[in-house]
Amino acid sequence: xxxxxxxxxxxxxxxxxxxxxxxxxxxxxxxxxxxHRPRNRYAAxxxxxxxxxxxxxDVAIIGSGPAGFYSAYRLLKRLPxxxxxxxxxxxxxxxxxxxxxxxxxxxxxxxxxxxENLARESSGNFHFVGNCPxxxxxxxxxxxxxxxxxDALLFAYGASRDKRIGIPGEDLKGVVSARAFVGWYNxxxxxxxxxxxxxxxxxAVVIGQGNVALDVTRTLLAPLEELRKSDINEETVEALSxxxxxxxxxxxxRGPLQAPYTIKELRELMNLPNVGFASPPEGWxxxxxxxxxxxxRQLKRIAELLEKGSTSPLEHGKKAWQLGFLxxxxxxxxxxxEKLQSVGFExxxxxxxxxxxxxxxxxxxxxxxxxxxxxxxxQKGLIRTNLAFRSVGYQSxxxxxxxxxxxxxxxxxxxxxxxxxxxxxxxxxxxxxxxSALTAGHVPGMYCAGWVKRGPTGVIASTMDDAFLxxxxxxxxxxxxxxxxxxxxGKTENDSVGRAGYKGVIQEIRRRGIRxxxxxxxxxxxxxxxxxxKATGKEREKIRRVPEMLRLLDS
Ligand code: NAP
Numbered sequence: 319x320x321x322x323x324x325x326x327x328x329x330x331x332x333x334x335x336x337x338x339x340x341x342x343x344x345x346x347x348x349x350x351x352x353x354h355r356p357r358n359r360y361a362a363x364x365x366x367x368x369x370x371x372x373x374x375x376d377v378a379i380i381g382s383g384p385a386g387f388y389s390a391y392r393l394l395k396r397l398p399x400x401x402x403x404x405x406x407x408x409x410x411x412x413x414x415x416x417x418x419x420x421x422x423x424x425x426x427x428x429x430x431x432x433x434e435n436l437a438r439e440s441s442g443n444f445h446f447v448g449n450c451p452x453x454x455x456x457x458x459x460x461x462x463x464x465x466x467x468x469d470a471l472l473f474a475y476g477a478s479r480d481k482r483i484g485i486p487g488e489d490l491k492g493v494v495s496a497r498a499f500v501g502w503y504n505x506x507x508x509x510x511x512x513x514x515x516x517x518x519x520x521x522a523v524v525i526g527q528g529n530v531a532l533d534v535t536r537t538l539l540a541p542l543e544e545l546r547k548s549d550i551n552e553e554t555v556e557a558l559s560x561x562x563x564x565x566x567x568x569x570x571x572r573g574p575l576q577a578p579y580t581i582k583e584l585r586e587l588m589n590l591p592n593v594g595f596a597s598p599p600e601g602w603x604x605x606x607x608x609x610x611x612x613x614x615r616q617l618k619r620i621a622e623l624l625e626k627g628s629t630s631p632l633e634h635g636k637k638a639w640q641l642g643f644l645x646x647x648x649x650x651x652x653x654x655x656e657k658l659q660s661v662g663f664e665x666x667x668x669x670x671x672x673x674x675x676x677x678x679x680x681x682x683x684x685x686x687x688x689x690x691x692x693x694x695x696x697q698k699g700l701i702r703t704n705l706a707f708r709s710v711g712y713q714s715x716x717x718x719x720x721x722x723x724x725x726x727x728x729x730x731x732x733x734x735x736x737x738x739x740x741x742x743x744x745x746x747x748x749x750x751x752x753x754s755a756l757t758a759g760h761v762p763g764m765y766c767a768g769w770v771k772r773g774p775t776g777v778i779a780s781t782m783d784d785a786f787l788x789x790x791x792x793x794x795x796x797x798x799x800x801x802x803x804x805x806x807x808g809k810t811e812n813d814s815v816g817r818a819g820y821k822g823v824i825q826e827i828r829r830r831g832i833r834x835x836x837x838x839x840x841x842x843x844x845x846x847x848x849x850x851x852k853a854t855g856k857e858r859e860k861i862r863r864v865p866e867m868l869r870l871l872d873s
Pocket of ligand 1: 776
């Protein structure tokens with residue numbers, strides 16, 4: 319591995335994307351062990367000098383998205399002889415970086431260079447095991463079959479489901495999950511055959527005002543010639559070229575200062591050629607309520623951008639979009655009970671006038687305005703549409719078999735309970751009998767990072783920070799002889815024996831007849847995608863179906 323500081327000085331060739339680089343510069347020169355030293359009762363090591371370990375650690379990372387690859391990168395930085403095996407359920411790596419980032423954000427996708435370089439330069443201590451879902455179905459690898467080969471498991475498998483709103487009609491034809499739509503236009507195999515009717519009407523409604531909602535809107539309205547240059551699939555471009563959608567309404571239950579969109583994504587929509595922005599019917603004064611000069615800087619910039627509107631005037635635009643505020647969805651309506659005809663809302667209002675929340679301190683004003691609550695007014699309304707996207711956030715799920723290996727899952731929060739540093743907290747004694755073998759506190763050798771650790775919020779740079787934190791803590795625990803899986807650690811006899819790691823688990827995988835995919839095989843898929851992309855003048859044309867990927871490898 320090259321030293322971290324050299325990566326930061328590589329200019330545009332660096333394999334850390336720019337936003338991640340900005341986040342990094344604040345931490346790179348500090349000692350992470352000290353910076354992230356746990357202060358709570360789960361602290362497992364001190365900073366006193368320790369005897370180094372007699373053998374390298376074997377770590378299994380579950381998930382190859384940003385949380386997984388930044389954890390791997392950092393672990394190898396901290397423990398250069400660590401042996402890492404990265405499991406991925408698809409034959410291809412990168413998770414959300416490949417399948418969640420919008421096609422017209424290629425600079426964000428560059429974060430995948432981290433893993434590419436790591437795999438190339440790791441001199442045999444990194445192994446990718448693709449097409450190997452962890453679970454208890456046929457052709458899946460049970461967690462109980464993974465743990466015997468490793469000192470530690472690091473769960474970094476992200477959020478594989480979308481949240482539901484919980485209102486009637488959510489399953490009608492025409493109500494589409496934004497996660498599924500994003501997967502479809504990004505070539506995610508799970509949604510290769512998603513049925514999105516883009517020709518049923520000219521208006522689409524998006525519920526939720528986060529960055530996913532803005533990505534969906536931009537993809538629906540952006541000029542095709544721009545999208546065509548990206549790595550968006552040709553099949554998707556074909557479907558979008560037939561789309562009749564001319565207007566998108568993005569609806570939020572709170573106001574313009576509370577919506578979680580960020581200014582960069584708002585600005586991109588405002589700058590779309592031939593797309594006009596329609597101001598909300600209430601007018602900005604009623605919605606913003608606070609004199610602009612009293613707004614914290616970040617919110618003032620958002621307010622000014624919204625008031626300024628789009629670069630293409632609405633009346634000249636061929637297409638349009640609008641933000642609808644203070645409207646809470648109540649139901650999806652259909653007379654036939656099959657196909658969506660309209661979306662029902664209830665108007666909301668701020669619980670307290672927004673000016674009453676101001677104290678004059680910019681940070682507390684920002685927090686208070688962002689967190690402002692609303693209440694229902696009883697006033698109802700309808701928007702006629704045949705196409706609505708639910709974009710109210712993502713959700714992580716437990717992996718089958720977690721309980722058997724002593725790893726709990728908090729279903730209400732959608733996370734693996736952890737001590738904020740990435741150590742998995744042990745379930746209360748007695749739950750499913752699993753905890754009896756565990757010490758109180760954290761589960762030895764079990765760690766988590768990314769959305770499954772802290773919930774599905776934050777951009778890739780925040781996931782990187784979070785993954786670095788977990789990797790630093792794991793490395794620190796190892797150096798400090800904390801207890802790991804199978805009793806490894808604590809200067810016991812097991813410590814010098816070591817685990818079989820990749821060599822052991824790959825035999826297990828073969829015994830079970832799972833057709834796993836190695837990094838060099840992924841490179842073959844990658845090369846083929848790039849070859850196909852070149853033919854149409856773009857970076858790559860993704861292969862959308864797993865059987866086709868495997869046929870390519872086995873041909
Ligand atoms: P999000 O940012 O959490 O936004 C969810 C939206 O859904 C909010 O407007 C929320 O309103 C609303 N909502 C939640 N439950 C609702 C309900 N029951 N009824 C009505 N509205 C409801 O989620 P996201 O857009 O899926 O994004 C997830 C994360 O990925 C975010 O951190 C985002 O920044 C990140 N991301 C970043 C990019 C990028 O950097 N370009 C792109 C995509 C995603 P309330 O605020 O009132 O709860």
